[in-house]
Amino acid sequence: MSLLELESITKSFGAIHALSGVDLSIAPGEAVGLMGDNGAGKSTLMKIIAGNFMPTSGEIRIDGQRVEFNKPLDAREAGIEIVYQDLALCDNLTAGANVYLGRELKKKVGPFSMLDYAAMYANAGKLFAGLKSETRPRDLVKQMSGGQRQAVAIARTQLSDPKLVLMDEPTAAISVRQVAEVLALIKRLKETGHAVILVSHRMPDVFEVCDRVAVLRRGTKVADKKITDTSPEEVTGLIIGAIEAA
Amino acid sequence: MTDEPTDQDLRRHPGRGPMDKVEESVDHAAIDDEITSRQEVSGFGTILRTQPFWVFVAIIAIGLVMSFVSDAFMTERNMFNITRNMAFFGIMALGMSAVICTAGIDLSVGSLLGLCAITLGLTLQAGWGVLPGFLVCMATAAVVGLINGVLIAYLRLAPFVVTLGMLAMARSIAMVLSDNKMIYEFGPQQDLFEWIGGESVLGVPNVVWVLGILTAIFWWVWKFTSWGRWVIAIGGNAQAAKLSGIPVERMIVSVYVVCSMCTGVAAFMFIGYTGSATNGMGVTYELNVIAATVIGGANLMGGVVYALGAPIGAALVELIRNSLLLAGIPALWQQFFVGLFLILAVLLEQIRNRGGK
Ligand SMILES: Nc1ncnc2c1ncn2[C@@H]1O[C@H](COP(=O)(O)OP(=O)(O)OP(=O)(O)O)[C@@H](O)[C@H]1O
Ligand SMILES: [Mg+2]
Numbered sequence: 081m082s083l084l085e086l087e088s089i090t091k092s093f094g095a096i097h098a099l100s101g102v103d104l105s106i107a108p109g110e111a112v113g114l115m116g117d118n119g120a121g122k123s124t125l126m127k128i129i130a131g132n133f134m135p136t137s138g139e140i141r142i143d144g145q146r147v148e149f150n151k152p153l154d155a156r157e158a159g160i161e162i163v164y165q166d167l168a169l170c171d172n173l174t175a176g177a178n179v180y181l182g183r184e185l186k187k188k189v190g191p192f193s194m195l196d197y198a199a200m201y202a203n204a205g206k207l208f209a210g211l212k213s214e215t216r217p218r219d220l221v222k223q224m225s226g227g228q229r230q231a232v233a234i235a236r237t238q239l240s241d242p243k244l245v246l247m248d249e250p251t252a253a254i255s256v257r258q259v260a261e262v263l264a265l266i267k268r269l270k271e272t273g274h275a276v277i278l279v280s281h282r283m284p285d286v287f288e289v290c291d292r293v294a295v296l297r298r299g300t301k302v303a304d305k306k307i308t309d310t311s312p313e314e315v316t317g318l319i320i321g322a323i324e325a326a
Numbered sequence: 327m328t329d330e331p332t333d334q335d336l337r338r339h340p341g342r343g344p345m346d347k348v349e350e351s352v353d354h355a356a357i358d359d360e361i362t363s364r365q366e367v368s369g370f371g372t373i374l375r376t377q378p379f380w381v382f383v384a385i386i387a388i389g390l391v392m393s394f395v396s397d398a399f400m401t402e403r404n405m406f407n408i409t410r411n412m413a414f415f416g417i418m419a420l421g422m423s424a425v426i427c428t429a430g431i432d433l434s435v436g437s438l439l440g441l442c443a444i445t446l447g448l449t450l451q452a453g454w455g456v457l458p459g460f461l462v463c464m465a466t467a468a469v470v471g472l473i474n475g476v477l478i479a480y481l482r483l484a485p486f487v488v489t490l491g492m493l494a495m496a497r498s499i500a501m502v503l504s505d506n507k508m509i510y511e512f513g514p515q516q517d518l519f520e521w522i523g524g525e526s527v528l529g530v531p532n533v534v535w536v537l538g539i540l541t542a543i544f545w546w547v548w549k550f551t552s553w554g555r556w557v558i559a560i561g562g563n564a565q566a567a568k569l570s571g572i573p574v575e576r577m578i579v580s581v582y583v584v585c586s587m588c589t590g591v592a593a594f595m596f597i598g599y600t601g602s603a604t605n606g607m608g609v610t611y612e613l614n615v616i617a618a619t620v621i622g623g624a625n626l627m628g629g630v631v632y633a634l635g636a637p638i639g640a641a642l643v644e645l646i647r648n649s650l651l652l653a654g655i656p657a658l659w660q661q662f663f664v665g666l667f668l669i670l671a672v673l674l675e676q677i678r679n680r681g682g683k
Binding site for chain 1: 546549550551552555556558559561562563565566567569570571572629630
């Protein structure tokens with residue numbers, strides 16, 4: 081059975097139709113690449129799944145149950161975590177503080193409850209180690225490289241042990257060496273049984289880590305194929321519209 | 327309802343006016359390969375990197391120079407005066423630090439001091455005791471902070487404009503309520519009231535004790551509570567804070583309320599100390615409070631706060647005033663030097679930031 085099913089999802093921002101009737105499903109442990117030109121609606125679709133936007137119309141089902149996400153917390157409680165395109169980290173805080181942002185661990189000292197730095201740093205360290213990243217929990221995010229920032233954002237998603245992790249262009253703003261690191265992170269997620277939706281403009285990334293690829297063009301899904309049944313040339317044609325649909 | 331996106335939503339800092347655009351696109355790819363010195367946030371090295379430390383050094387230096395320039399400087403009497411005078415500003419600066427940490431500003435604190443003076447004075451004059459007076463004073467402050475906060479957080483008006491408006495309105499209400507008369511009858515507990523604001527315990531002015539205790543509380547709050555952590559996060563990246571599930575709007579309201587309540591405490595002590603309440607109290611204090619806060623290391627772009635910065639900044643401002651006085655320089659020069667040090671503080675911060683990168 082599918083972990084997540086989207087049925088005729090539509091989203092309009094005023095006169096702009098960002099998505100018109102998108103269907104998509106993903107099975108547990110599966111990695112789906114979501115591709116499309118700038119403005120095709122990829123981020124919008126991610127944000128709908130993550131509870132940032134409500135769809136204008138359409139249905140979202142999780143494990144066959146219809147759900148409605150009014151806010152990001154609803155999606156999180158349903159086992160969905162997202163790594164945003166712009167990462168959404170606070171530069172002025174440490175890596176550990178960012179991992180626990182909004183979900184800080186506390187300990188009791190007499191009548192007072194206080195932030196439990198030791199526990200947060202220790203656990204964040206374990207999460208980074210689990211992702212095989214060398215990020216250090218006590219370092220300020222401001223000083224970090226793109227790859228390390230991705231590790232922080234991905235570690236954030238691991239706090240709640242989600243079923244599905246959404247990633248919006250995790251390899252966009254980083255160097256070649258760091259891309260390999262991030263792809264390794266994604267493979268780690270798959271190995272540990274997470275389903276992943278990867279939004280990317282980079283063909284090699286999608287073909288390296290994904291099982292399936294879906295292509296959006298101007299708000300509609302024009303293809304949804306197994307990686308083994310398609311080729312980078314065909315996907316490129318679908319993205320730019322040289323191939324109508326497949 | 328989810329957030330329907332608007333221009334405003336896309337702003338990184340709801341607590342800030344739309345005109346400040348943050349450099350958002352740092353080229354992280356470029357710094358990938360040149361990261362050699364990573365920064366740990368612990369140890370003595372970090373203390374050396376903080377603004378309050380260097381301002382503290384400046385205070386010691388000015389103090390040393392002054393002890394040679396003037397015999398009156400190092401006297402117990404003068405120290406007592408300096409610490410007492412700075413404490414009122416220091417208490418207000420503690421609250422201002424929180425506001426500035428969210429990349430906001432509160433220009434209404436001076437007027438609020440005047441308004442609190444009048445509501446407090448009228449309550450005491452009407453025959454109530456110190457406790458009801460204190461509660462009325464704090465309630466006045468809380469209401470003003472709440473109005474500021476709601477307008478800024480929910481209606482997304484620029485903090486500068488909202489609090490500038492409040493600066494005018496609060497002063498005006500103070501004038502109306504007081505009927506432009508001075509209040510110096512403080513009811514049945516007048517002696518107790520004036521003792522709290524004006525006297526000392528163990529040779530230290532009461533108001534300095536209050537500043538010390540509040541500083542300790544704020545230090546704890548910034549370091550160990552999620553409220554403190556969230557305010558700092560909002561100052562760093564309000565959108566990220568929001569996406570992390572932090573109730574950004576409510577936090578911003580609370581920050582303005584806290585700032586106003588600090589002014590309420592300062593007002594309560596100040597009226598007891600001066601022994602009279604007029605609606606002109608606190609005029610231009612917002613300048614000194616903001617100067618003290620910024621000199622103490624707050625960054626107007628948000629995301630930086632030091633509990634110790636408020637008293638240290640206030641101490642420097644008061645020290646400048648006192649030193650000019652003792653050095654025989656006309657009082658007319660005071661604001662010039664406060665302004666000069668404010669600009670120097672911002673410059674120092676710029677230089678440190680460039681050096682740190
Ligand atoms: N918050 C918003 N308000 C109004 N219009 C929006 C909003 N977000 C997206 N859009 C519009 O919806 C369309 C799809 O945008 P979306 O960000 O989903 O594209 P994308 O596929 O992620 O593009 P990119 O590759 O550039 O990230 C665009 O036309 C965009 O202008
Ligand atoms: Mg996008």
